[in-house]
Structure formats: C-alpha cells, structure tokens
Amino acid sequence: MSNAIIYISPNEPPEPWRKALIPCLPEVDFERDFHVWPDDMDGLDDPQSVDIAIVWRPDQGALKHFVNLKAVINLGAGVDAILADKTYPRGVPLVRMVDPALTRHMSEFVVHRVLHFHRKFHTYEQMQRDRDWEELPQDDTLEKRVGIMGLGNLGRDAARHLAPFGFRLAGWSRTEKNIDGIDSFHGQDGLAAFLGRTDILVCLLPLTAQTEGIINRRTLAQLPKGAYIINAGRGPQINEPDLLVAIDGGHLAGAALDVFCDEPLPGDSPMWDHPKILVTPHVASLSSAKSAARDIAENIRRIRRGETPENVVDSGAGY
Numbered sequence: 001m002s003n004a005i006i007y008i009s010p011n012e013p014p015e016p017w018r019k020a021l022i023p024c025l026p027e028v029d030f031e032r033d034f035h036v037w038p039d040d041m042d043g044l045d046d047p048q049s050v051d052i053a054i055v056w057r058p059d060q061g062a063l064k065h066f067v068n069l070k071a072v073i074n075l076g077a078g079v080d081a082i083l084a085d086k087t088y089p090r091g092v093p094l095v096r097m098v099d100p101a102l103t104r105h106m107s108e109f110v111v112h113r114v115l116h117f118h119r120k121f122h123t124y125e126q127m128q129r130d131r132d133w134e135e136l137p138q139d140d141t142l143e144k145r146v147g148i149m150g151l152g153n154l155g156r157d158a159a160r161h162l163a164p165f166g167f168r169l170a171g172w173s174r175t176e177k178n179i180d181g182i183d184s185f186h187g188q189d190g191l192a193a194f195l196g197r198t199d200i201l202v203c204l205l206p207l208t209a210q211t212e213g214i215i216n217r218r219t220l221a222q223l224p225k226g227a228y229i230i231n232a233g234r235g236p237q238i239n240e241p242d243l244l245v246a247i248d249g250g251h252l253a254g255a256a257l258d259v260f261c262d263e264p265l266p267g268d269s270p271m272w273d274h275p276k277i278l279v280t281p282h283v284a285s286l287s288s289a290k291s292a293a294r295d296i297a298e299n300i301r302r303i304r305r306g307e308t309p310e311n312v313v314d315s316g317a318g319y
Contacts, residue, residue, distance in 0.1 A: 147198030208318030
C-alpha cells in the first residue's frame with residue numbers, strides 16, 4: 001500500500017500547490033497519491049493510506065477521517081483555526097509554514113503602512129480629495145518610535161526591514177528575546193512600558209488564549225496620544241469597539257487593519273468608511289506555492305523517514 005497525501009482547503013485551490021510540489025517530490029506519484037478533500041475522495045481507495053495532510057483552514061472534523069496521519073502541514077503561519085478543532089487527531093504533529101516569500105510579503109506590508117502613517121500620506125490623500133494644497137510638518141524618522149508585538153520570524157524580519165530608515169525600534173514578546181537594534185520588552189510586566197514608548201504599534205502576534213483581546217481599552221490608553229495601530233496578526237487580538245472609541249475620541253490618530261474578528265468584514269461595519277482606518281482583506285502576507293514547495297517537500301521526506309519535521313507547532317503555546 002502506497003502512502004497518500006490529502007489536500008484540504010475550502011478556499012485555496014489545490015492546483016498551484018500540486019504543480020509546485022511535483023518537481024520537488026519526484027518520488028511521489030501525484031496521479032495516484034495526491035487527493036483533494038472532499039472532491040475526489042472516490043478516487044482514494046483506502047483513507048488509511050493517507051499519512052500527510054496539507055491544509056489551509058480545513059473544515060472542522062475533516063482530519064479525523066484519516067487515522068494514520070503522521071503530520072499535518074499548514075499552508076500559512078497562523079494555526080489558530082486548526083488548534084480550535086476539538087477533533088484534531090491527538091499526537092499528530094502540526095507543522096506551520098515558514099516561507100521566505102510569506103515573510104517578505106509581511107515585511108513589505110509593515111514597511112508600507114509604517115511609512116504611510118509616518119509620512120502622513122493618509123492625510124495628504126484626503127487633502128487631494130479636498131483640493132487642499134498645504135505642506136504639513138514632518139516628524140524626524142530618527143525620533144519616531146515603532147513597536148512590534150511579536151518577535152517571531154515575521155516580527156524580526158519586519159524590524160530588519162524597518163531598521164535602515166532609522167526608526168527607534170522596540171519589540172514585545174511573551175518571553176524574553178535579545179535582538180540587536182531592538183529594545184526588547186516581554187511578559188505582562190513589560191507591556192505597559194513597551195506601549196508607552198510606541199508611536200506606531202505593529203501587531204504580528206499569533207492568536208492564542210493569551211493574545212486574544214490583548215489590544216483593548218486598557219492597553220490602548222497606554223499608547224501615547226496620537227499613536228497609530230497596524231494589525232496584521234489576527235483580528236480577535238483587537239477589541240474593535242474599544243479601538244473605534246479610542247480613534248473617535250482622539251486618543252489614537254488612526255489604524256491600518258488587515259485582519260478582523262469577522263471575515264469577510266461585514267458590509268455594515270463602520271470600519272469600511274471610517275476616515276481614519278485603512279482596510280485590506282487579509283492580504284498582508286500571502287503564501288507562495290512556488291516558494292514554499294521545496295520546504296514542504298523536505299518536511300514530507302523527513303516525516304516519512306521517521307524524523308521530526310521542522311517548524312512543529314507547540315500546541316500548548318499556540319504557535
């Protein structure tokens with residue numbers, strides 16, 4: 001009996017991943033041993049032959065049908081949707097994606113949004129609509145304080161790309177980190193001090209029980225008046241009503257949000273038309289099949305050799 005791969009994603013089409021994996025896994029017969037849930041399950045003679053699941057936001061309960069799984073490979077950095085599935089097979093390693101293209105995309109998004117607020121382009125865009133020709137005072141980059149919540153692969157790379165501009169960089173993480181060029185804060189004891197020195201807050205945290213709702217009325221009040229927020233982590237990390245109150249009340253100058261508590265963002269959400277909020281549809285960092293296929297293939301080989309794959313999720317920590 002050959003080993004089979006199952007692909008499970010309600011919204012991410014399988015063909016780009018199939019095409020990218022074929023040259024990276026020449027030992028796999030993709031005609032026979034690559035199957036898509038639930039479309040071609042009729043072609044899978046024995047679900048017990050499936051040892052690898054490649055997934056992105058799989059339907060709750062889908063994985064329980066494959067009792068001989070050796071690993072689940074996630075096509076993204078965020079694994080909160082999978083960890084929320086109470087039917088997830090116990091003892092099966094969950095592998096998160098660490099893709100160079102995904103990391104680059106996130107850093108591009110963060111740099112763009114930080115510069116957008118720092119250079120007041122959001123204000124100039126409104127001035128253009130109002131036909132208002134005026135030069136605004138510009139803050140010195142060397143004095144602008146950027147704080148990054150989350151110092152994993154994405155946070156560290158974003159900081160590395162921001163550093164050449166001269167921003168005063170700081171980071172906050174659950175546990176202590178020591179990174180050159182970044183003033184590091186950690187734990188609940190370090191959160192208030194981190195927020196108090198941050199003019200532009202970038203959230204790149206994973207979603208866990210500890211980070212859900214971490215940006216709320218209390219923590220927003222700890223930011224300096226006139227601060228900005230950029231969230232490309234997960235929507236539930238921000239209490240959205242509290243954010244709106246902080247912006248409308250004048251404590252915050254604005255926000256750039258790529259993720260939301262409800263996605264797609266409901267059409268009646270006040271954030272769509274808010275003059276101080278920039279909305280994008282969860283596109284800050286998109287996985288690239290071509291870029292990620294080689295690492296996925298190597299992890300499949302490790303798993304089938306009985307070795308531990310790279311980037312295994314700590315289910316207790318949530319990332």
